[in-house]
Amino acid sequence: MSDENVRTIDLTRIERARYRVTNPRGGFLEIGEGDDTNFTPVELLLAAIAGCTAIDVDYLTTKRSEPQRFDIVVSGVKKSDDDGNRLEDIVVGFDVTFPNDEAGRQAEDRLEVAIDRSHDRLCTVSRTVELGTPVQAGLRS
Template identity: 55%
Template sequence: MSEETPDPTLRSIDLVKIGDGRYKATNGRGGVLPIGSGDDPDFTPVELLLAALAGCGAIDVDLITRKRAAADVFEAHAEGHKVRDEQGSHLVGLRVGFDLAFPEGEAGDRAREVLPRTLQQVRDRLCTVGRTVALGEPVDYVEVGAGSVTGPVTGQ
């Protein structure tokens, strides 16, 4: 009996429509996230991308700095401008800012000292979301399911 080994590199979610302009994303661990079109309090896809950029960076920053000292203040703000031009709709001027305060003393000093290099590492190699956006990986939108014969739709 051979059981198929799951691909350890694969990340996925499932999305279902739950109302007009409203959807529910579910991950493999059972986590649920409502997504909306902007007419309700749910996060829009663009806001989710900004949250993913901030969240990815925050996890990496926290993992590295908390080895020295736990932050007394740990906040992040992500922003970008949605534009439509000859390349279609996209975000420009993406920026994630961190407001961090570490305790006084030697441990806090070590955390403050490592922060600039940590932010550079997050930008240059650690944050999967940010690296994917920066590198510009193409996205294929495909039709799947019963009776589907449509292949990938690529923009290239």
């Protein structure tokens, strides 16, 4: 595996239940447990699904026309049982409109295909979740 395929982030504890996440390009955000305005890890997972599929759909449709509105809502239901905590029933809902002209209609005609392509093949985040990729956890060497 080449280095160009590896994705990493660093997480540093700021205080109890508050952390700073930094990417290799110097971008950062703080996460917490939901007692303030910071995103929780679960919200970041939903945001990652939304962001990943948004980029795919954006590239596939805006070749024809710029959208007038491009909004996505992602939701899931938290479940706790003998298998542990997880989200179920994750739904990605698009609300996208294009201008009422020839280019806009062409983009609109591509919208469902673009959403399906993102879901079925392109979005690394939702594909990883759906395929159930194992996660290894342990002390760093």
